[in-house]
Amino acid sequence: xxxxxxxxxxxxxxxxxxxxxxxxxxxxxxxxxxxxxxxxxxxxxxxxxxxxxxxxxxxxxxxxxxxxxxxxxxxxxxxxxxxxxxxxxxxxxxxxxxxxxxxxxxxxxxxxxxxxxxxxxx
Numbered sequence: 001x002x003x004x005x006x007x008x009x010x011x012x013x014x015x016x017x018x019x020x021x022x023x024x025x026x027x028x029x030x031x032x033x034x035x036x037x038x039x040x041x042x043x044x045x046x047x048x049x050x051x052x053x054x055x056x057x058x059x060x061x062x063x064x065x066x067x068x069x070x071x072x073x074x075x076x077x078x079x080x081x082x083x084x085x086x087x088x089x090x091x092x093x094x095x096x097x098x099x100x101x102x103x104x105x106x107x108x109x110x111x112x113x114x115x116x117x118x119x120x121x122x
Contacts, residue, residue, distance in 0.1 A: 038111040045116035048109060052101045053117070056094070060121040066093060071121045075114035082110045 049061070056067040063069030070078060084091060085102035105113070 039108045040115050041108065041112045042116050042120070044109065045112035046120070048105070048113055049116060049120075053113075056097070057117075061117045062121070070117040073118060075111075075118050078114040078117060079110055082113065086110070 053061070053070070056064065057070050058064045058067075061070035081091065081098075082102050082105060085095065085098040086105055088099055088103075089095075090099070102110075
């Protein structure tokens with residue numbers, strides 16, 4: 001298991017939590033504190049990717065047909081999108097599929113997937 005320190009997780013995830021907090025009307029906890037407690041587990045992320053993501057986004061997260069590339073995004077972007085999908089927000093034509101997959105993800109899963117899909121295929 002990869003257990004990045006608080007600063008590394010904040011750096012990897014960037015402003016995703018801050019942008020989510022800005023988009024929401026509900027009060028949130030301190031973003032850095034929340035992100036710092038997330039555990040990055042690339043083995044779990046790989047399992048989730050193989051089971052739920054790869055069929056549409058490609059073996060190396062390179063994208064396919066109407067499913068975008070993930071490997072060229074940064075972790076903050078992936079985190080922000082997955083959190084929005086998990087909340088049930090419709091973003092694009094594949095929202096129904098993404099919402100169903102994202103609903104099952106914990107904060108740690110999202111953090112891990114965000115790092116995995118943006119670094120595993122370099």
